[in-house]
Structure formats: C-alpha cells, structure tokens
Amino acid sequence: MAATSDIVATYRGPGRVVRRILGQGEREDRALIYLMIGCLMVFVAQMPRLAREAHVMETDLPMMLGATLLAWLFIAPLIFYAIGLVSHLIARAFGRKQSAFGARLALFWALLASSPLMLLWGLTAGFIGPGIEMSGVGLLWMIVFIWFWVAGLIGAGRGAA
Known part of the structure; x- marks a missing residue:
C-alpha cells in the first residue's frame, strides 16, 4: 500500500497500520525514510511561521531557514532514534514483547502520519500568528501524534507476540 494510503488508514487504526508495515519485514531503510520525510514535513511546516517572524522582527529569513533545516534534518533524526530506544526499553520494562x-x-x-496536522499548524502560525487558533491546532497535532505513537507501540507489541 502507498504511504499516503497508509497515512489516511492511520487515522482509523494506527496499530493495524504499524502491524501491516512490520509484516513487510524489518527494513531499517524504510524506517529511516519515514523519519526523514516526517522531519522534512516538519521543516516545511515551519516555513510560514519563520517567514512571518522574519518579516515582523526584520531579521534574515535564509539564516532562520538554514538553522531550522539543520535542526530538523540532521539533529532531530538522532534525537528520534534515542527516543525510540528509550520507548523500547520502557515498553520492555512493562513486559511488552516487541523489537527495538x-x-x-x-x-x-x-x-x-501526523504531518498533515503539522502542516496545518504551520499555515495557522504563518497566516494567523500566535493565538488560540495556533495553540488549538498545535494541541490537536500533539494529541494525534501521541495517539499514533502509543497505538503503534501497542500494535508493534501485538505483532511481535
């Protein structure tokens, strides 16, 4: 199934989608591309907000974009790998049988899978700016991200059992 179809299916059953992807075999290249595209989507989502901030504060937009690109495409993947390891160790401590x-x-x-909501947050931050709308979309993204992550962990544990 295409990644876009899997993203849509994730909103209905995140655990099933993760189990289906795991059923295709443990391929680190596939996991890495999911991570890198996710980080790229977060970077793209930051662009409207950065453009707004550069205009309001009269600062250099390319410098802000370069720093954000460095953070999301080079540093964040390392942090996500560390978070993935910690979540695996915590799941194992609670008796979940899943692989790292x-x-x-x-x-x-x-x-x-939650990147469409992050893109919506970026548009809200760029066009509307700070306020209840931006906070609401950010909170919605965070709730959906945590839901997908926890349901995916549970699904990965069931697939390994």
Missing part, C-alpha cells in the same frame, strides 16, 4: 525496530517504526510512523 518496532518501537522505532511506531515513533517514526507517528511523526510522518
């Missing part, structure tokens, strides 16, 4: 790959995949897929 399953825990990483659940996290990376949650980031990618």
Whole structure:
C-alpha cells in the first residue's frame, strides 16, 4: 500500500497500520525514510511561521531557514532514534514483547502520519500568528501524534507476540 494510503488508514487504526508495515519485514531503510520525510514535513511546516517572524522582527529569513533545516534534518533524526530506544526499553520494562525496530517504526510512523496536522499548524502560525487558533491546532497535532505513537507501540507489541 502507498504511504499516503497508509497515512489516511492511520487515522482509523494506527496499530493495524504499524502491524501491516512490520509484516513487510524489518527494513531499517524504510524506517529511516519515514523519519526523514516526517522531519522534512516538519521543516516545511515551519516555513510560514519563520517567514512571518522574519518579516515582523526584520531579521534574515535564509539564516532562520538554514538553522531550522539543520535542526530538523540532521539533529532531530538522532534525537528520534534515542527516543525510540528509550520507548523500547520502557515498553520492555512493562513486559511488552516487541523489537527495538518496532518501537522505532511506531515513533517514526507517528511523526510522518501526523504531518498533515503539522502542516496545518504551520499555515495557522504563518497566516494567523500566535493565538488560540495556533495553540488549538498545535494541541490537536500533539494529541494525534501521541495517539499514533502509543497505538503503534501497542500494535508493534501485538505483532511481535
């Protein structure tokens, strides 16, 4: 199934989608591409907000974009790998039988699958600016991301059992 179809299916059943992806085999290249595309989507979502901030504060937009690109495409993936390892260790401590790959995949897929809401947040931040609307969309994204991540972890654990 295409990644876009899987993203839509994730909004109906995130655990099933993660189990289906895990059923295709443990391929680290696939997990890494999910992570990198998810981080790229977050970077793209930041662009309207950064353009607004650069205009309001009269600062250099290319410098802000370069720093954000460095953060999201080079530093954030390392942090996500560390978070994936910690989530695997915590799940194992609670008796969940899953692989470290399953825990990483659940996290990376949650980031990618929730990226449409992150893009909406970026547009809200760029066009409307700080306020209740931006906070509401950000809260919605965070809730959906955590839902996808936890349901994906549970699904990965069931697939390994």
